[in-house]
Amino acid sequence: MGKKLMSNLEGYRSLWPRRILVIFSSLVLFFLTAPLVILIIQSFTNESYLSFPPPTYGTRWYTEVIYSEDWQNATFLSLTIAIIVTPLSLVLGTLVAFGLERGPKKGKQTIQAIMISPMVLPHIVLGLGLFKIALQFNISDSLWAFVPAHLTITIPFVIVTVGASLQTFNISLEEAARSLGASKFWAVWYITLPIISPGLIAGAIFSFIISFDEFIITFFLATFQRTLPLEMFSTLMYQVKPSIAAVSALTLAITAILTVVLMFRGQVVGGGKIIK
Amino acid sequence: MEKIDNNKISSWWLLVPTSFLYIITFFIPLITLLVMSFSRFESSVTTVGFYLDNYEKILTDGITLKIFFQTVELSLMITLFCLLLGYPVAMLMRRVGPKARLWILLLVVSPLLTSIIVRNVAWVLILGRSGMINDLLISWGLISKPLPLMYNAFGVVLAVVHVYLSFMVLPLFAALSSINNSLEEAAASLGAKPLSIFFNVTLPLSLPGIMAGCTLVFILSMGVYLTPVIMGGNFVVTLPMLIEDAVRNRYNWPEASAMALLLLVAIGIMIVISSSIQKWVKS
Amino acid sequence: MSNIQLKNLTKKYGSFNAVDSINLSIKNGEFVTLLGPSGCGKTTTLRMVAGFIKPTSGDLIIGGSNMVGVPPQNRKVGLVFQNYALFPHMSVRKNVAFGLKMKKMQQSLIAEKVNKILETVQLQELSERMPSELSGGQQQRVALARALVIEPEVLLLDEPFGALDKNLRDHMRIELRDLQRKLNISTIFVTHDQDEALSMSDRIVVMENGKICQIGSPSEIYENPASVFVAGFLGLSNIFSAVCTKIIRAKKTIEFEGLTIEIESEKLNKSDKISIMIRPENIQIYKKKNDSKKEDFLGFIKSKIYLGSTIQYQVKIKDGPVILINANNSKILNYQDFDTNEEVRVHLSKNAIYPII
Known part of the structure; x- marks a missing residue:
């Protein structure tokens, strides 16, 4: 009996199914990451056309992009929107997450579903509706339209990430702080927020990236203004030039650097070690 | 013992700022679309009222409905491919140690750090007429004419799968990792072969994750606009593209609104189907 | 004169009485245990004293002033949680200093007080460690130091030994009681563990269904339980229903389960149906x-x-x-x-x- 059990367990852990799994998964992961690597390599071409591998390497397209006024303006607009949207989205979403977690259990699910519903609404539909409203208020093609529109799609992500952190947060930590003389606000400030900082950071990263990369809603709302994705799109529709690869690599770098910085800052804020 | 504490209701004040924003940026736009979809559009003039013209048109003109079903078909295909590619990765993530798991997770979510447009550009550079693959194949003398790798459904599906695969792997992994290992070991100890363990234990228990992942990817795919435009040229047309065209080129808001609502209905049906499957699985 | 009084303290959730009109007076330096099964209202009572639950009615007096409606941060209570609730992102020292920092005390004074209390609980060497680097017993000492450093009028302990293994628990019991005696601080201790209650308390309050069943010293509660519930809850006991069949002055004959036995009791009348307890x-x-x-x-x-x-x-x-x-x-x-x-x-x-x- 014991021997049979062993041999079956061995069979369960036998190498072949696992090997196939590893090989297949590696291919999938390659499929996920390779295009971006190829894109970055191609962006360093010195030719006037794209090819892989590039015959000669250089940074001429980066130079061109960086000194191009169109790209500068687009990058500036995208960054401006994302930098306004991220903190606002973090504050508003965190308030909602707290309200849901600390509010009555009854009705929580329904209200939460409503608060995160913009997440499952196709952006084309939202963009269409927002365009109509923006036209009515005569604010289309301005930050007054872009920022609230972006907030609508970023806040649900903050609610989800911060909500998940709050759920695992042990409320007695906050109560301990209260009994030690901290008011509700300071208890949250000194205890809760630092401990749920992974959720806050994730929410901030999501907000920034979603806003920075948003295309279709801004596409509807903008007439003359161009964010980076809009500029890339119109360039792409016109011609596939190496400059588009260089811009893509640059935006990739911006989001990657920002993510790393936020994660690192989060570590510092969180005081390092967080026990489960 | 249900605790009803009036103190807790006051927490809902924290929802007020966001609710206020949502009213303006979410609920009013949706209601506006609903109203618009029943309005009449005649010689560039929109008359608000209760007309079924737009719905009649999109359901009977032959082309809108066809494109709608094409969009559904495309979305189902994307969902299926995401599931087939994502499931093994999620399974591997569950089997390996915590360190390897973190690395795989990073690779899986890394495309999320780049915009859809960047990822599409990458595919254009790979699959295009003078893209990497055709370039290499021609220079090796394997083909003489470039293969049509994009500006067709293949290119669109491939690029969208690349964009949404992460959204499939994450819920799958969550569902798989909540399955107790000992269940599979128990099955193994009863003499079950790996493949039958997978089909009788692992797969059914991960069904909630499968449903969550598929629903999410399907919904996202239904609304996809950018990738078909870039990867499909004008050869793959989706409902979102029709919506955009109706508004931006023809200023026909009522028709665009009706198409948007058709899209929402399709998504609503998908959510109902998936939640009823989940309920059925639970019982 | 820092005593604590609970007067008709009541907490209702809808029609459910979580705590039903409790009266209790705790003397200065007294160690009182609230003992009962889960759901008996002991934790709700403790949380009302701490200020996390607002009583439906009744009064709560700490050190002469009524605390009903006073938020937790303005009550002078020190609280030790079941899981200690140490702030995971702060070192031992910062955990202990937190309460003093909230009082906006001077840095030098904070350092002095923290050092003193850390010495009292023998943790001065570990003061720069993070809570996750401490053993269960050490974590509990930090929790205790953190609650005591603010010099509360009353120390509240919510099942503080639940997370410790048996040997450590016995050890910590003695340590805690010694410290409490030394500081002479009024303490309310909540537990469902009869051994803890018996070994530590000056007085035990046995609770059931939101009501107090009996208040008394450990020996009173154990030897002269006021009800079958109390007798059954503390220690092992044989409990039988009996009938008094014969009385000769103080000598009463009782019958139970087919046995007849003579006992001495003042209060028993003939034909009384009673319960008897035999340890x-x-x-x-x-x-x-x-x-x-x-x-x-x-x-x-x-x-x-x-x-x-x-x-x-x-x-x-x-x-x-x-x-x-x-x-x-x-x-x-x-x-x-x-x-x-x-x-x-x-x-x-x-x-x-x-x-x-």
């Missing part, structure tokens, strides 16, 4: 062959459980009930060992039988 350790058993006294009962050993310092027997008394007996396993004190199914004599002395009226 297992107050029953003696002897080998059958020893010369039998006439008030002894005959029976046989139904089962035997070895518990180390004692041996627990279930004895079926002839024409009577099955009775639980704890026999001392001391090798020097009239030690006797019995086998399963062995016939024995059971001695029930008068003062072993406690009537619950």
Whole structure:
């Protein structure tokens, strides 16, 4: 009996199914990451056309992009929107997450579903509706339209990430702080927020990236203004030039650097070690 | 013992700022679309009222409905491919140690750090007429004419799968990792072969994750606009593209609104189907 | 004069009375335990004292002033949680200093006070460690130091030993009680563990369904329980319903489960239906062959459980009930060992039988 059990367990852990799994998964992961690597390599071409591998390497397209006024303006607009949207989205979403977690259990699910519903609404539909409203208020093609529109799609992500952190947060930590003389606000400030900082950071990263990369809603709302994705799109529709690869690599770098910085800052804020 | 504490209701004040924003940026736009979809559009003039013209048109003109079903078909295909590619990765993530798991997770979510447009550009550079693959194949003398790798459904599906695969792997992994290992070991100890363990234990228990992942990817795919435009040229047309065209080129808001609502209905049906499957699985 | 008074303290959730009109007065430096099964209202009471739950009615007086409506941060209570609730992102020192920092105390004064309390709980060497780097016992000491450093009027302990293993728990019990005596701080201790309650308390408050069943010293509660519930909740006991059949002055004859026995009690009247409690350790058993006294009962050993310092027997008394007996396993004190199914004599002395009226 014991021997049979062993041999079956061995069979369960036998190498072949696992090997196939590893090989297949590696291919999938390659499929996920390779295009971006190829894109970055191609962006360093010195030719006037794209090819892989590039015959000669250089940074001429980066130079061109960086000194191009169109790209500068687009990058500036995208960054401006994302930098306004991220903190606002973090504050508003965190308030909602707290309200849901600390509010009555009854009705929580329904209200939460409503608060995160913009997440499952196709952006084309939202963009269409927002365009109509923006036209009515005569604010289309301005930050007054872009920022609230972006907030609508970023806040649900903050609610989800911060909500998940709050759920695992042990409320007695906050109560301990209260009994030690901290008011509700300071208890949250000194205890809760630092401990749920992974959720806050994730929410901030999501907000920034979603806003920075948003295309279709801004596409509807903008007439003359161009964010980076809009500029890339119109360039792409016109011609596939190496400059588009260089811009893509640059935006990739911006989001990657920002993510790393936020994660690192989060570590510092969180005081390092967080026990489960 | 249900605790009803009036103190807790006051927490809902924290929802007020966001609710206020949502009213303006979410609920009013949706209601506006609903109203618009029943309005009449005649010689560039929109008359608000209760007309079924737009719905009649999109359901009977032959082309809108066809494109709608094409969009559904495309979305189902994307969902299926995401599931087939994502499931093994999620399974591997569950089997390996915590360190390897973190690395795989990073690779899986890394495309999320780049915009859809960047990822599409990458595919254009790979699959295009003078893209990497055709370039290499021609220079090796394997083909003489470039293969049509994009500006067709293949290119669109491939690029969208690349964009949404992460959204499939994450819920799958969550569902798989909540399955107790000992269940599979128990099955193994009863003499079950790996493949039958997978089909009788692992797969059914991960069904909630499968449903969550598929629903999410399907919904996202239904609304996809950018990738078909870039990867499909004008050869793959989706409902979102029709919506955009109706508004931006023809200023026909009522028709665009009706198409948007058709899209929402399709998504609503998908959510109902998936939640009823989940309920059925639970019982 | 820092005493604590709970006057008709009540908490209702809808129609459910979580805590039902509790009255309790705690003297300065007294260690009072709220004991009861889960859901009896002990934790709700503690949380009302701490200020996390607002009472539906009643008063709560700490150090002479009514605390109802005062938020937790303005009550002078020190609270130790079941899981200690140490701030995971702060070092031991910062955890302990938190309360003083909230009082906006001077840095130098904070350092001085923190050092002093860390010394008291013998943690000065670990002061720069993070909570996750401490053992369970050390974590508890930090929690205690953090609660005590703010010099509260009352210390509240919510099942503080739940997360410790048995040996450490016994050790921490003594340590905590010594510290509490030294600082002479009024303490309310919530537990469902009777051993903790008996070994630590000046007084025990036994609660059930939101009400107080009995208040008394550990020995009072254990030896003279006011109800069958209290008797059953604290320690092992044999409880039977009995009827008083005969009275001759203070000598009362009672019958239970087919047995007749004479006890002495002031209050019993004829035909009274009562419950009687017999603690297992107050029953003696002897080998059958020893010369039998006439008030002894005959029976046989139904089962035997070895518990180390004692041996627990279930004895079926002839024409009577099955009775639980704890026999001392001391090798020097009239030690006797019995086998399963062995016939024995059971001695029930008068003062072993406690009537619950």
